Amino acid sequence: MASMLEENGGGAEATNPEPQGPGRSIVRWGQHHAGARELASLYSPGKRCQEWLSVILCFSLMAFNFIHLLANFHLGHLWFILLSILAGILTADFASGLVHWGADTWGSVDLPVFGKAFIRPFREHHIDPTAITRHDFIETNGDNCMLTIVPLANMAFNFLTLSPAEIYHIYPWYCYLFALAIFVTLTNQIHKWSHTYFGLPPPVVLLQDWHIILPRKHHRIHHVSPHETYFCITTGWLNYPLEKIGFWRNLEDLIQGVTGEKPRADDLKWAHKVK
Ligand SMILES: [Zn+2]
Ligand SMILES: [Zn+2]
Numbered sequence: 001m002a003s004m005l006e007e008n009g010g011g012a013e014a015t016n017p018e019p020q021g022p023g024r025s026i027v028r029w030g031q032h033h034a035g036a037r038e039l040a041s042l043y044s045p046g047k048r049c050q051e052w053l054s055v056i057l058c059f060s061l062m063a064f065n066f067i068h069l070l071a072n073f074h075l076g077h078l079w080f081i082l083l084s085i086l087a088g089i090l091t092a093d094f095a096s097g098l099v100h101w102g103a104d105t106w107g108s109v110d111l112p113v114f115g116k117a118f119i120r121p122f123r124e125h126h127i128d129p130t131a132i133t134r135h136d137f138i139e140t141n142g143d144n145c146m147l148t149i150v151p152l153a154n155m156a157f158n159f160l161t162l163s164p165a166e167i168y169h170i171y172p173w174y175c176y177l178f179a180l181a182i183f184v185t186l187t188n189q190i191h192k193w194s195h196t197y198f199g200l201p202p203p204v205v206l207l208q209d210w211h212i213i214l215p216r217k218h219h220r221i222h223h224v225s226p227h228e229t230y231f232c233i234t235t236g237w238l239n240y241p242l243e244k245i246g247f248w249r250n251l252e253d254l255i256q257g258v259t260g261e262k263p264r265a266d267d268l269k270w271a272h273k274v275k
Contacts, residue, residue: 029127034273036128047117051142058145058185061152065178068159072167080172088179089235095180096187097232097239101248104227106255108266118143123270126227132192144188148181183234191233194219211235225271226264 030036103122109115121143124131132140155174159167193204194214208215214236221239222230230239231248242248252263 029129031128031131033127036124036131038273040124040128040131044116048138050117050146051138054142054146054149055138057149058152061149061156062181062185064156065152065159065174068156069171069174069178072159072164072171074168074171077171077175081175084172084175085179088176088181089183090237091176091180092183092187093232093234093236093238095184096234097242097248100233101231101251104231104267105248105252105263106261109270110266119266123267126223126225126267127271129195129223132188133196135192137189140188140192141185144185148185151177152181187234190214190235191219194233211237227267228264 031040100122103119104126107115107119109120109123111119155177158170162170190213193200193208194216197216200208204213207213211218212235214233218236218239219230219233222233229243229248230236232238232242255261256263
């Protein structure tokens, strides 16, 4: 299919116009929402440059480390590798939830530099969930690539400077770190796929159907206003247990108790923006 059609991720809440007086309407969700338009306009050339640099550095370091992991492989490491991949995926899923929850719940687009660069995409995503499906590879993955550059650079440096015996000793830990870095890097791409309803490559749909990566139906639960649960967006494996123990709610109560800040105040402000 040449063109990709996407759902809004918010089910029935999509782009419903809400009547406001006779013959008038405001857009509650979607790319024509006043807040979504303003947030999209804040995407700057400087931010684009940061994303390009992050993608190039991250993927170069990843390739370098992958070659060195292959070169230092020993059959005795096999079980460690499998366990490390599982632990890496679980850690990445939890980290995706923590970062997503933090950005959705606290902070503001008005914060100097950080707000426009890193909180803006989260606000845009709630009022225009399909915007992510129109972002190209660089905009989708730039920020996640940035997060993994320092650990990947440190690993590359160690491959160049440590002795073979030291590398053998540290190898299982590096398998864990590498799996974690891969899944952190892929998280927003996986998230984008969870909003894409047509034109996905069949292997991606298969991975979603087997719940190896975030399934589309599963992620819809997060997109019900006021967006207060199911924050994990890598595999989503931890969403149900974290919801069951009230993890995010308890953390919000604790922070509100200590600081007096109300969760999601900035998110609601953007959702209600009409001009
Ligand atoms: Zn969110
Ligand atoms: Zn989403």
